[in-house]
Amino acid sequence: MTTATVALARAADTARLAPSVHNTQPWRWVVRGARLELYAVTGRQLREQDPAGRLMLLSCGAALHHARVALDAEGWTHRVERPAAEPLAVIHAEAAGSVDPHAMHRLQLLLIRRTDRRVVSDEPVAPDVREALVDAARLGGARLQVLSRDQVLELAVMIEHAGDAQRHDVRMIAETATWVGGDRPAGTGLPDAVIPAELPLTTVAERDFGVSGTLEAGAGHDNAAAYAVLYGDGDEPADWLRAGEALSEIWLAAIHRGAAVLPLSSPVELDFTRQALRRILGEVGYPYLVLRLGTSDPDHAGPAHTPRLPGEQVIEIVD
Template identity: 80%
Template sequence: MGPSVTDALAAAADAARLAPSVHNTQPWRWVVRGDTLELYAVPQRQLQEQDPDGRLMILSCGAALHHALVGLAAEGWEHRVERPAGEPLAVVHAERHAPADPHAMQRMQLLRVRHTDRRVVSDEPVPPDVRDALAEAARHGGARLHVLNRDQVLQLAVMIEHSGEAQRHDERMRAETDEWVGGDRPEGTGLPDAVIPAELPLTTVAERDFGVTGTLSAGAGHDSAAAYAILYGDGDEPRDWLLAGEALSHLWLSATEHGAAVLPLSSPVELDFTRQALRRMLGELGYAYLVLRLGTADPDHAGPPHTPRLPAEQVIEIEPPSA
C-alpha cells in the first residue's frame, strides 16, 4: 500500500520547515485538509518595523511553499497549486501518486543541505554558465534575476550603507532586530550567534550589521569575486511576493547543486527610498524583491550550522476527516 495523501502532505509541510526566511522568523502555518495543503502567513512572526507591508513575510512563505512542493514531488505526488488573493496564500492539491523520479529526490537532498552562509566567499567567481542556470531557475519560479555591473555594485554599496545608517538610528528597528538576533535561540526561531560573523568583513558591499558579536569566523577575504543581483518581477502585490519567494527557493537549490553560495540582502528593500533606487537601477522595468550576493563557497571549510527551526506541531495542523 502506498503512502496516504495525509501523510504525504504532512511530510511536505515538514520539509517546508527548512525554508529560508527573513531573520529566520518562519512566518508560516500549514493546514492539511483532506487531499489539500493550505499555506497561511503568521503576522505574529512578521517584522512589523522592518517589513510593515509584509513583503518579506510573504516572500518567506513563498520559499516555504516551494520547499513543500519539492517534498511532495520527492514522495511521488503530482500536484496543482492555487494562489488565491488573500488567505490562504496557497492551496496545494495532491492529485496522483507515482514512483518519484531521481531528479525530484535529488532536489530533496539539496533542500536538506541548503543554508545561509554569511562568510566571505572564495576568490573564485561564479562561472557564467552557473549564473545562467540561476537566472533560469529564478524564471522557472516566477521572477527574474538582474546581475549588477561594477558601477551598479558601487551604487548598491552606497545604498546599503545609507539603509544601514537609517536603521541603526531607528530605535524601534534596533529593538526589533534584538528580538530575533543573537544568543542561543532556544525557542526555535531567529539567528543564533553561531551564524553571525564575529566581526564584519571589510567588503565593498557591507554585510548587515546586526549589532551583535557572533561566533562565526567570516574569513579574511574580500567580496571582489562575488556577484550581486536583484531578484525582481513585474508586480508589487502579495501574489508577486509569494512567487518571488518560490523563485528564491528555486534559485537557491540550483545554487546548492552547483556549489554556489547565496546570501540574501534584505535591507535595501525594507526602506521605501532604497527600494525605489533599486527600481531605478532596473530601468523601472520591474520591482525589486531582494538583493542577492552570489559567490563560490570555500570547499575547504565547512559552512555554518543550520539555523534552528520551530517544531512541526507549532506550524503544521492536520484536520481530522469529517465523520
C-alpha cells in the first residue's frame, strides 16, 4: 500500500470513534489509493426516530470530521469532495508534510471525547467559552445559538411534549430497546455503563431510554447548564452532513476549554417539535440538534467510552 493509502486507512480507523445517534455508527469507508470514500449504512438507520435519515447523515458528518482531524495530525494536506449522490464525501490525500503540534493536540482531544449524561457542575460556562463554541460551529459549517432563560423554559416544555409522544409510540419504544441497554457485545448501541441509573434532575429533561443503567447521574440539579441550538441555512442532506462536522468541531473546542457537551436529538425527531424549535430561532434557519453545555467536573472521570464496531466491518481497502 502507498503511504497515502495507509494514512487514509488510519484516518478511517480514527473515525470509528465519532459520536452517532444511539451509537449506531451508520457509516462505511472505502479506501481507494489516495481516496477515502464515505458511505451511509442505511441498515443502521433509526427508521422510527429518524425516518428521513437526517441524524444518520449528521452522524456521518461527525465521522468525516474525525477522519480529517486524523489526517491533519499526520501532516497530510487533503481536500474534500462532496458529490450530489453517493458517496457522501470523498477525502483526497494530496501531500504529506510536517506534523503540527496543534493538529496533534486536536487528535488527542478526539481520543478522549465521550458523551456524558450526568449532571454538570455548578460552575456556569464562561462567556468566552460560549463564544469559542459559537466560533467553532461557524468553522464547522453551521451556526450555534445559545438560548435565553425564557427560551430554555420553552425548550423544556417542548421536550416534555416530545417525550410524552415517544413514550406512547410502541414502534419507537421497540426500536430504542434494540439499541439500548446490556453490554452491547456486537459493538453498537448504548450499554448500561453510559446510561444513568436514574434520570438526572435537569431543567430540560434528558431522553428516557426506558432502562436503568449503572452510571451514577450525580447529585444536585444542573441549574448552571446552558442550552444551545445547532442550526444552519439549509435542510438538504449536505447540510446535515455539515452539521455533523460542526458538532465534532464544537466538541473539540469544548473539551479543550473544560466544557461538556450533550447532544439532545429528540426535539428534531418529531415534526411538531422541530417546527417549534425553528420558531425559537426566529425561523432564520433549520435546527439540527439541541446541545446542553456545562462545565466538566475535574474531580470525576467521565463514563466509559461506548463500544465500537471492529475496523474490518466499517473499512474496506481496495487495491
